[in-house]
Amino acid sequence: DAKTTQPTSMDCAEGRAANLPCNHSTISGNEYVYWYRQIHSQGPQYIIHGLKNNETNEMASLIITEDRKSSTLILPHATLRDTAVYYCIVRDSGGSNYKLTFGKGTLLTVNP
Amino acid sequence: GAVVSQHPSRVICKSGTSVKIECRSLDFQATTMFWYRQFPKQSLMLMATSNEGSKATYEQGVEKDKFLINHASLTLSTLTVTSAHPEDSSFYICSARDIFGRVSYNEQFFGPGTRLTVL
Numbered sequence: 496d497a498k499t500t501q502p503t504s505m506d507c508a509e510g511r512a513a514n515l516p517c518n519h520s521t522i523s524g525n526e527y528v529y530w531y532r533q534i535h536s537q538g539p540q541y542i543i544h545g546l547k548n549n550e551t552n553e554m555a556s557l558i559i560t561e562d563r564k565s566s567t568l569i570l571p572h573a574t575l576r577d578t579a580v581y582y583c584i585v586r587d588s589g590g591s592n593y594k595l596t597f598g599k600g601t602l603l604t605v606n607p
Numbered sequence: 608g609a610v611v612s613q614h615p616s617r618v619i620c621k622s623g624t625s626v627k628i629e630c631r632s633l634d635f636q637a638t639t640m641f642w643y644r645q646f647p648k649q650s651l652m653l654m655a656t657s658n659e660g661s662k663a664t665y666e667q668g669v670e671k672d673k674f675l676i677n678h679a680s681l682t683l684s685t686l687t688v689t690s691a692h693p694e695d696s697s698f699y700i701c702s703a704r705d706i707f708g709r710v711s712y713n714e715q716f717f718g719p720g721t722r723l724t725v726l
Contacts, residue, residue, distance in 0.1 A: 531717075533651075536698070536720070536722075537719055537720065538611075538613075538700045538702070538717035538718050538719050538720050539651065539700070539702075539717045540717065541714055541715070541716065541717075582650075593639060593704055593715065594641070594653055594656065595641075595653070595702075595715060596653070597643075597650045597651040597652075597653075598650060599650050600650065
């Protein structure tokens with residue numbers, strides 16, 4: 496079973512920030528939050544991940560609440576090419592288990 | 608960034624035939640590769656974990672004799688769908704774990720997928 500809950504779909508205007516929420520209330524101390532996205536008929540693309548601190552890279556920012564029970568992926572200036580299904584995944588930091596369990600994700604539609 | 612390729616990108620075959628799909632890590636070494644399947648409008652479902660030089664580990668409900676996986680080198684894993692039937696029609700996606708961690712130690716990089724249609 497997926498350990499995360501995400502809205503089924505969201506809309507965003509082109510050029511505006513897209514804020515995608517994710518609930519992971521059962522996350523454990525050694526589990527990271529990962530975000531991937533999948534553009535239609537393509538393989539998933541890694542976006543960002545974090546443990547407890549906020550993270551930023553060239554694609555997005557990840558804000559994790561202090562209790563780590565939820566997080567928000569922020570695309571600061573969404574473009575039409577950001578239309579995709581965004582997956583929030585909770586995963587153990589390592590050991591022998593590197594598996595990713597995909598939930599249903601959020602379909603983000605960026606509108607002109 | 609790390610690149611993973613899949614071949615073929617699309618394949619159409621007759622029922623009862625076998626189809627081989629290749630997954631290659633082009634610019635990094637991958638001791639572990641994963642195979643996923645995705646039906647229309649559904650999420651990715653992990654089928655098996657492929658480890659270089661050893662037997663693959665299959666997820667519950669996935670028939671290992673039907674979906675043969677070979678990971679003969681650090682850059683190549685193959686998935687063979689044996690005696691394919693129309694219900695095997697799906698989007699098959701592989702991913703590879705970069706053991707030297709270009710992004711970070713545990714990152715997985717995904718291939719572009721292979722669309723299999725069984726007539």
